[in-house]
Amino acid sequence: MATIRLNRPVFSGVDPRLPEEMASAAAAVGQDDAVRAVILYGNRRVFATGADLREMADRPPAAADAHTRLLHAGFNAIAEIPKPVLAAIAGYALGGGLELALCADYRLAGEGAVLGLPEIGLGIIPGTGGTQRLPRLIGAGQAKKLIFTGRRLTAAEALAIGVVDEVVPDADVRSAAQLLAEQFANGPTAALAAAKRAVDGGVGLPISLGLDLEREQFAALFNTEDLRHGFRAALDGRPPAFLGH
The missing domain is CATH 3.90.226.10 (2-enoyl-CoA Hydratase; Chain A, domain 1)
Structure with missing residues (x-):
C-alpha cells in the first residue's frame, strides 16, 4: 500500500x-x-x-x-x-x-x-x-x-x-x-486494474461499446498468472494467494 x-x-x-x-x-x-x-x-x-x-x-x-x-x-x-x-x-x-x-x-x-x-x-x-x-x-x-x-x-x-x-x-x-x-x-492486481478500466471507461459509452470494452478486458486476463492461481485455488477448495501479475 x-x-x-x-x-x-x-x-x-x-x-x-x-x-x-x-x-x-x-x-x-x-x-x-x-x-x-x-x-x-x-x-x-x-x-x-x-x-x-x-x-x-x-x-x-x-x-x-x-x-x-x-x-x-x-x-x-x-x-x-x-x-x-x-x-x-x-x-x-x-x-x-x-x-x-x-x-x-x-x-x-x-x-x-x-x-x-x-x-x-x-x-x-x-x-x-x-x-x-x-x-x-x-x-x-x-x-x-x-x-x-x-x-x-x-x-x-x-x-x-x-x-x-x-x-x-x-x-x-x-x-x-x-x-x-x-x-x-492482496487481490489480483491485473483483474482489479481491468475492472477499473472497464467501469471507468464504459461509463460514458453506449452499452454496446461498454460491453465490448468489458469483453476485451475479460479476455486479456486469461494471460495472467493470477487467473491460473485463482482457478486452481477454487478447484482445490482453498483461498487464493495472488501474486499480483
Missing part, C-alpha cells in the same frame, strides 16, 4: 505546486509494481479544501483557465492510477477537496466529516471535476441540488446519497482505509 498525503501547513488554499506534485505522485505509485493499492489522506482536521480566496479573487479569465487546466491534469492523474484508490476523509472535504475525493474509487469518511461544493456562494461553479464526476456518481438531480445550493453535508448525509461509500468513527478513518487497502493489495 502507498499513501498520498495532502500535507499542507495552512487550513485552506491550494498550493500552486499541487497539480505537478499530484501528477508526480500518481505516476510514482502507478508505475511501482510493489504498490498495489493507494490511500489519499490529509490529516485529522481536514482532508482537503479549495482555493485560496485572496489569491483567486482577482484572477483574470485566462489565468483561471490556465491554472484549472493544470489542476485537471493533476486530478485526472490521480483518477487514472491503474490500481484501487481510496479516499480516507477526516474533517473537511470542501470544494476542490471533495472534487479530489471524487477521483478515488472508494470514499471512506469519519463520522464528523463535512463535505460540500460551496463554490456557488462565490459566484462560480466547481472547476476541478465537481460538475462532471459528481453527477456520474449520484445522478444529475442530486448533484445539481448540491452544486446549486452549495450546502455542506454531514458524513451520514453524504453516505445516504452515495457521495461516500462508508462511514466510520473519526479515530478509525486511517486504520479502516488501510484495512480495506490491504484487502485490495
